[in-house]
Amino acid sequence: MKIRRRAAAYGVCRASDGRVLLTRGSEACAFPGVWSLPGGGIDHGEHPDDTVVREFAEETGLRVRITGVRTVLADLARLPDSSIEHTDRIVYDVEVTGGELRPEAAGTSDLVEWLTPAEVAARPLLPFAAGILGVRFGGDDAELIGDLPPVEPERPGRVQRFGAYALATDPEGRILLTRIADGYPGAGLWHLAGGGTDFGETPEKAVARELFEETSQRGRITGLIGVSHRYDPAALGPEKVPLDWHVIRVVYRLTVDEPTVAAVTEAAGGSTAEAAWLTPDEAANLPLTELARAALGRTG
Template structure:
C-alpha cells in the first residue's frame, strides 16, 4: 500500500452577505472540478500562517490577513493512483486587504469565485470544505479508516511532523508538564504534553492518546490556543541521524477534571522522562521549551 502524508493551511473569507470564497480544482489536481477553500500544502520550514497568506495570493490574486484560528482537522483520501493520503488541515478565518480576484494559471486550481450561501450546497466540494462550511457530505470509506497503515521508518530525508499538544490544567489551577528525555531535541526542558499524530489519526485522538501515555491523565478539550512551528535543519534524533526537523504544532486548552499523580505510562526509551503537576509560581522557575512559554503567554 502506498501512503502519503501532508500538512496544509486554508482560509475562510466571507463577504457581508455571507458569501464565501472558493477555488475549483484544475486538471492538474487530484480532484478536478471539485471546489475547496483557498489554501494548500505547507512548505518544509514554512509557518502555517505564512502558508495561508501565500496560497491565497497564488490561487485568488488577493492579499489577506489572518483574523482567527477556526479549527484543525485531518482526513484520509484515496487518490486516483491508489495512494492513501492523510492530510492535516489548519483552517483560518481571513480578511481580504487588497488585490484583484484572479484565478491561478498553470496550477492546481483554475477558477476562483465568491459563492452565495444558497449555492454552496449544490457545488461538488472536498469533504473537509463541506465540513467547515456546515454542508452535509459522505464521510470517508469505513474500510479506509480501518485499514492497518504501515509505519514509516525511513528518517534520512527532511522530516515534517504534525503534533497536537495540551495546555492542561486542573480545577486548582495547576499546570501539567512533561520533561523531554535526554537525547531528544530540547532534552531536559519542560514541555506541554503531546506529540506527533499517527497516520489516519485526528489531532484530538492523538492528543488523548499522548496525554495518557505521557502523564496518565484523561482530559477534555475546551478550546484552541494556537498553532506554531519549529524548523531546525540541524536537529539530530536519538539514532544520531540528522532530521532536517520541521514540526507543526497545534495547542489545545485542556481541562483535567479528576487529576491523579502524573506518571509516564509509555514504554521506556521514549521522548518523555518525567511528568508532574505545577502551580503557576513553580512553573516560573522551570526551564521551559519555547512552545510552553508561548502557550502560557497567550493564555496569561
C-alpha cells in the first residue's frame, strides 16, 4: 500500500455579515472542483503560523492576522491514484488586515469567494472543511476511510514530524514531566509527555497513547494550549545520523483525575528515561526543554 503523510494549516475567515472565505480546488490538485478553507501544506522548517498567513496571501490575495487556534485534527483519504494520505491539519481563526481579493494564479486553487451559510451548504466541500463549518460533506471524490493497521512510512533524510504533547496535572496541582533518554535530541532535559502521531491516528488519540506509554497515566483533555514547531537541520538521531529535523507540535492541557506512581511503560530503548510527578517549584528548578518551559510559562 502506498501511503503519504503531510501536515497542513488552514484558516477560518469570516466577514462581519457571517460569510466565510472558501477556495475551490483547481485541476492541479487531487480533488478539482471541491471547496475548502484557504490553506495548505506546511513547508519543511516553516512554523504553522507562517504557513496559514502565506497560504492566504497566495490563494486569496489577502493579508491576515491569526486570532486563535480553533482545532487540530487528522484524517485519512484515499487519493485518485489509490494511495492513502494521512493529513494532520491545524485550523486557525484569522481576520483580514489588508490586500485585495483575487484567485490564485496557476496553483492548487482557481477560485476564491465569500459565501453565505446557505451557499456553503450547497457546495461540494472537503470533509474536514465541512466538519469545521458544520455542514454535511457533499463531495464524492475525497473518500474518507477508517483506521488502518499501523504502517511505517519511509523516512528520508529530511524528516517532518507531527507530534502531540500533554501538560498534565493532577487534583493536587502537581505537574507530570518526563526525562529524555540518552541518545535522543535534548537528552537529560525534562519534557512534556508526548510524541509523534502514528499513521491514521488523531492528535487526541496520540497524546493519550503517549501519556500512558511514557508515564503509565490516563488523563482527559481539558483544553488546547497551542501550536509550535522546532526546526533543527543538524539534529542527530539515535544512530548518530544527522537528520534535517522539523517537528510540528500541538500541546493539550490534560487532567489526570486518579494519579498513580509515574513509570515508563514503553519498551526499553525508547526516548523516555523516567517520568515523575512534580510540584510547580520542583519543575521550575529542573532543566527543561523549550517546549515544557513555554507551556508552563503560558499557563502559569
